[in-house]
Amino acid sequence: MTQQIGVVPVGEVPALVLKVIAANITACYRCPAVVLPKRPVPESAFDDRRNQYDAGIIIEQLGAWNFPACSKIVGVTSLDIFIPIFNYAYGYAVQGGDLSMISLFRLNRNADGSLPPPSLFYERAAKVALHELGHLFSLFHCHEPQCIMHFSGAITDLDQIPFYLCPDCERRLTP
Numbered sequence: 385m386t387q388q389i390g391v392v393p394v395g396e397v398p399a400l401v402l403k404v405i406a407a408n409i410t411a412c413y414r415c416p417a418v419v420l421p422k423r424p425v426p427e428s429a430f431d432d433r434r435n436q437y438d439a440g441i442i443i444e445q446l447g448a449w450n451f452p453a454c455s456k457i458v459g460v461t462s463l464d465i466f467i468p469i470f471n472y473a474y475g476y477a478v479q480g481g482d483l484s485m486i487s488l489f490r491l492n493r494n495a496d497g498s499l500p501p502p503s504l505f506y507e508r509a510a511k512v513a514l515h516e517l518g519h520l521f522s523l524f525h526c527h528e529p530q531c532i533m534h535f536s537g538a539i540t541d542l543d544q545i546p547f548y549l550c551p552d553c554e555r556r557l558t559p
């Protein structure tokens with residue numbers, strides 16, 4: 385079966401960043417990625433105490449929308465998302481599943497609060513998407529710092545990791 389990855393904007397997301405994400409997915413996983421039409425942000429995902437959006441609820445909604453042409457989905461939002469046990473998240477994926485999402489919200493600030501150049505913002509977005517997709521392809525976090533599956537808890541970590549899988553993860557990646 386030919387796999388196709390769907391990149392789905394949830395709410396307002398700049399077109400260029402979606403294209404950059406899709407192009408990097410196609411290159412890294414040798415699997416075509418397409419940008420799909422924008423979907424609305426599910427209102428029920430908003431948590432007014434945290435002033436953030438629940439990644440799990442957005443993921444559920446992605447599942448309910450159903451994208452028959454795509455075997456795996458990466459949702460992309462500009463909003464700040466959270467997973468209950470963490471303060472914030474760059475992305476979230478169902479391990480070994482079909483659905484993942486990423487948030488651009490925290491990628492457009494450096495650790496010292498300064499603005500990154502646009503190219504760095506695009507790189508970060510692509511890396512988070514490649515990482516979450518790795519989880520969908522059943523990869524776990526990797527100890528190798530030169531691997532896209534190395535865990536990034538902070539923006540400086542994300543800037544250190546490369547755009548590719550280490551040889552071990554590459555081998556584990558089952559077609």
Ligand SMILES: [Zn+2]
Nearest residue numbers: 515519525535
């Ligand atoms: Zn991860």
Ligand SMILES: [Zn+2]
Nearest residue numbers: 526531550553
């Ligand atoms: Zn690795």
